[in-house]
Amino acid sequence: METQNEQELFGVNKNNPFRVPDNYFDNLPEKTQVNIHAHENAVSKPITRIIDYLKPHLALAAAILGFALIGYTGFRYLINKNSDSQIRNREIAEYIDFYSNDVDNTLIMELLEEQEQQFIETDEDLSEEIINYLLNENIDIYTIANQL
Amino acid sequence: MSENSYSDKELLQIFNAGDNPDYAFGLIVRRYQEKLYWHIRKIVISHEDANDVIQETFIKAWNNLGNFRGDSKLYTWLFRIATNEALSHLKRSRRKTWIPLIDLGNKLENTMEGDYYFDGDESQLKFQKAILKLPEKQRLVFNMKYFDEMKYDEIAEILGTSVGALKASYHHAVKKIKEFLTSD
Numbered sequence: 001m002e003t004q005n006e007q008e009l010f011g012v013n014k015n016n017p018f019r020v021p022d023n024y025f026d027n028l029p030e031k032t033q034v035n036i037h038a039h040e041n042a043v044s045k046p047i048t049r050i051i052d053y054l055k056p057h058l059a060l061a062a063a064i065l066g067f068a069l070i071g072y073t074g075f076r077y078l079i080n081k082n083s084d085s086q087i088r089n090r091e092i093a094e095y096i097d098f099y100s101n102d103v104d105n106t107l108i109m110e111l112l113e114e115q116e117q118q119f120i121e122t123d124e125d126l127s128e129e130i131i132n133y134l135l136n137e138n139i140d141i142y143t144i145a146n147q148l
Numbered sequence: 149m150s151e152n153s154y155s156d157k158e159l160l161q162i163f164n165a166g167d168n169p170d171y172a173f174g175l176i177v178r179r180y181q182e183k184l185y186w187h188i189r190k191i192v193i194s195h196e197d198a199n200d201v202i203q204e205t206f207i208k209a210w211n212n213l214g215n216f217r218g219d220s221k222l223y224t225w226l227f228r229i230a231t232n233e234a235l236s237h238l239k240r241s242r243r244k245t246w247i248p249l250i251d252l253g254n255k256l257e258n259t260m261e262g263d264y265y266f267d268g269d270e271s272q273l274k275f276q277k278a279i280l281k282l283p284e285k286q287r288l289v290f291n292m293k294y295f296d297e298m299k300y301d302e303i304a305e306i307l308g309t310s311v312g313a314l315k316a317s318y319h320h321a322v323k324k325i326k327e328f329l330t331s332d
Contacts, residue, residue: 010329012275016295017268018189025185029177032206033170039207 156222163213173213177206180223183296184230190291191234193256193280195265201237205230220305227306231288253280278328282321289314290321 134141154162154175163172184205189198208229216225242252257280260266260273268276279287288307292298293314300311307314 010275010325012271012329013269014295015272016186017266017272017276018186018195018263019265019267020185020195021265025182028181028185028202029174032177032181032203033174035203036173036207036210 157218160213160216160218160222173206173210176209176222176226180226183223184226187227187292187296188230188234190279190295191231191288192237193259194263197237197241201230201234204237205233208233224302224305228308231306235284252284253282256280274329275325278325279321281328282324286317286321286324289317290325293318 156176159172159176159179163169163176181202185198185202188201188205189195192198192201205226209226212229216222220228238252242255257277260276260280266273279290282290285307289303292303292306293300298306300314303309303314304311309317
């Protein structure tokens with residue numbers, strides 16, 4: 001009774017306006033059985049299931065990585081574009097050239113002279129120490145020669 | 149033997165005995181396929197989607213039928229699975245296409261207008277559009293009560309809601325549909 005009143009109230013034919021393909025319900029049980037057994041076989045392959053589960057996550061991770069890489073490359077490009085790298089290279093070359101000349105002419109000579117002086121001083125100190133020792137111990141030079 | 153030769157209880161016994169579960173389940177599918185299909189179709193609208201959802205429903209039913217204890221009727225148990233699967237299907241397709249919840253009704257309206265398997269006249273199309281404007285829960289309750297002519301206590305068992313709340317939902321749904329139909 002309630003339904004009839006509602007139908008009158010809505011003023012619309014209550015028949016189902018949707019339809020299905022021909023013989024759909026005749027074939028559905030068979031298709032369902034096939035699907036169920038196909039699904040069971042799929043479930044028995046856990047590796048496939050894991051891959052299926054991971055696939056969208058991996059795709060998302062790859063996409064994020066790709067965006068990050070593109071962003072980083074773009075950022076580096078902008079930085080390099082702003083600083084004039086050619087001028088910087090030239091400056092470095094001049095710097096090396098300047099200091100390498102300086103080392104050739106002055107620094108190396110000074111270092112060599114300094115080392116030679118140190119060696120001579122060390123040598124003189126050692127001779128003096130040996131003479132003092134021989135005198136203190138009263139050792140004759142001929143005794144040493146005989147021992148040898 | 150046809151699906152009408154056995155009661156639900158007997159079909160469950162045959163299924164659980166394990167000798168021929170395919171046979172028992174096939175009879176269950178034959179018995180409930182049409183009711184479940186039309187219930188799903190009114191939720192997802194397109195035939196292709198309804199076909200996918202009914203397959204998923206029966207796969208889930210097959211996997212869980214062994215655990216069905218018979219606390220509720222087999223009929224309401226299957227309807228509960230079908231309802232959940234249909235709503236999940238809508239949610240998944242909404243996520244896939246980035247459609248906000250409020251635009252889902254519009255999307256379903258477009259689907260219905262372009263559906264080869266919709267034979268309704270102008271007034272039926274407008275009526276269906278009015279139903280699609282309802283919130284999801286009200287739409288479910290309206291379809292189950294108005295088209296499937298289910299009892300409130302059956303709907304309550306399927307949707308897990310009280311009969312009082314269902315009556316209120318149905319009342320609001322009828323009011324909104326009337327307003328929509330008389331709006332122009």
